[in-house]
Amino acid sequence: MNQNTNNPQKQTYFSTIILISLALILLLFPAKCATGVKLGIHIALYSLIPAILPFMIFSNYVILSGYSEIIGKLVHPVIHQLFKTSTNGSYAVLIGFLCGYPLGTKIICDLIKNNKISYREGAYLFCFANNPSLAFILCYAAPICFPDKITIIKALFLIYAPQVIIGMAIRKEDFMNTNDNHPDQINGFQIPFSKVLDDSIVNALTTTARLTGYIILFSILSSLISGISFLPYTLKATIPCILELTSGIHQMNNSHIMNFAKPILTIVFSIFGGMSVLFQISSILNSVERPDRTGRNDDRNALKISYYIKYKLFSILLCIIFFMIMVGLDA
Numbered sequence: 001m002n003q004n005t006n007n008p009q010k011q012t013y014f015s016t017i018i019l020i021s022l023a024l025i026l027l028l029f030p031a032k033c034a035t036g037v038k039l040g041i042h043i044a045l046y047s048l049i050p051a052i053l054p055f056m057i058f059s060n061y062v063i064l065s066g067y068s069e070i071i072g073k074l075v076h077p078v079i080h081q082l083f084k085t086s087t088n089g090s091y092a093v094l095i096g097f098l099c100g101y102p103l104g105t106k107i108i109c110d111l112i113k114n115n116k117i118s119y120r121e122g123a124y125l126f127c128f129a130n131n132p133s134l135a136f137i138l139c140y141a142a143p144i145c146f147p148d149k150i151t152i153i154k155a156l157f158l159i160y161a162p163q164v165i166i167g168m169a170i171r172k173e174d175f176m177n178t179n180d181n182h183p184d185q186i187n188g189f190q191i192p193f194s195k196v197l198d199d200s201i202v203n204a205l206t207t208t209a210r211l212t213g214y215i216i217l218f219s220i221l222s223s224l225i226s227g228i229s230f231l232p233y234t235l236k237a238t239i240p241c242i243l244e245l246t247s248g249i250h251q252m253n254n255s256h257i258m259n260f261a262k263p264i265l266t267i268v269f270s271i272f273g274g275m276s277v278l279f280q281i282s283s284i285l286n287s288v289e290r291p292d293r294t295g296r297n298d299d300r301n302a303l304k305i306s307y308y309i310k311y312k313l314f315s316i317l318l319c320i321i322f323f324m325i326m327v328g329l330d331a
Contacts, residue, residue: 036220100133
């Protein structure tokens with residue numbers, strides 16, 4: 001039974017409204033839509049695909065072939081002490097912190113579907129192991145929006161420390177290795193190399209195409225918002241960050257928002273990820289069915305986008321508290 005079962009009639013109404021709205025937008029604002037499509041394609045070609053497609057292929061192969069447990073063992077002693085994860089769960093935490101949205105969710109879901117971690121552990125990891133990539137912060141956001149007043153080290157602390165604190169605060173059990181509970185599990189090394197590689201490539205291309213679609217859609221929305229004359233300039237500069245992070249940061253940096261506000265706004269928006277990331281993550285979650293054995297009424301153990309949003313808001317709150325403390329110490 002899928003976790004996202006909703007009222008079919010409500011879904012039909014919602015889909016109809018979205019379809020009519022999109023048709024009107026395309027007819028009334030063709031130039032803005034074209035600009036948004038070009039921006040979305042540019043982001044996909046020069047930011048998304050080079051950054052995540054090779055890694056998706058590699059990561060799919062690692063999981064399907066069984067190497068995730070080997071990599072997990074290397075980092076397991078440290079990560080297990082913090083989060084009580086299994087070996088494969090430690091691998092998911094590593095990827096979630098290093099490689100960015102939405103790969104953290106993708107890895108967690110792939111590990112669940114391949115019976116490498118339990119659904120219950122995946123639901124726990126989902127609450128904190130989805131973060132902006134280290135490369136995104138260091139190579140894209142930092143050169144654009146971090147002046148000397150917020151050093152790179154401070155920025156990384158403000159982004160990642162809240163996730164670590166939340167992960168430690170909500171842990172409730174010491175997760176066992178899933179393989180210990182499933183001795184009859186098929187060993188990935190017995191699958192032919194060509195089959196594993198082929199499945200890895202097809203899976204990665206399918207996911208990348210879906211993510212590209214969301215980026216183009218939200219880039220169109222950002223382009224439309226930038227053309228609304230009655231909106232305050234501050235909203236025109238910040239709303240694109242809420243919709244699509246990569247293009248939004250670029251637009252905010254080119255705006256006239258006070259320079260001292262850009263670094264903390266960049267950090268906060270990076271923690272949240274943007275609506276585009278929410279939709280990308282939600283689409284990935286739809287591929288995982290919730291097993292009956294977790295208890296249908298026990299929402300605490302479910303992979304739900306509402307829990308992702310809740311813990312991101314907690315992370316932002318912690319980030320702001322830490323930022324205020326830093327400002328007070330520097331004063």
